[in-house]
Amino acid sequence: MVKDNLWKEAKVSRATMNRATRIMAEWDTRVADCDGFTSGEARKNDELVTLRAKLADKTRECTELHHRLDAAATAIAVLHHDNTLLRQELDHSGQLVSLTAHRSGRRRNQDPPLIGPC
Secondary structure, three states: OHHHHHHHHOOOOHHHHHHOHHHHHHHHHHHHHOOOOOHHHHHHHHHHHHHHHHHHHHHHHHHHHHHHHHHHHHHHHHHHHHHHHHHHHHHHHOOOOOHHHHHOOOOOOOOOOOOOOO
């Protein structure tokens, strides 16, 4: 644990550290107040908890978006299939009308439509 390295970080002998009973008691109290973690470890632990919660949120969001993407892909596939069937039906049974002519109110080989009184 961290206490094992404390004397090295303080650059004193282990015996000197053991003789500093008041300091060691204060150390033990502060570590106990942090649920066995040093303040740095407690801060990192809190950050880890926060990051895990954010990751869980992003994972849920990603899953929801994946479901929505699957639904959109299914809808597009159905529309494509219907479009293909309609095109085949038109090829076999009728005349195709240009969208440009259709939108302008004319069909192929026809005069422009007459606009009558309202």
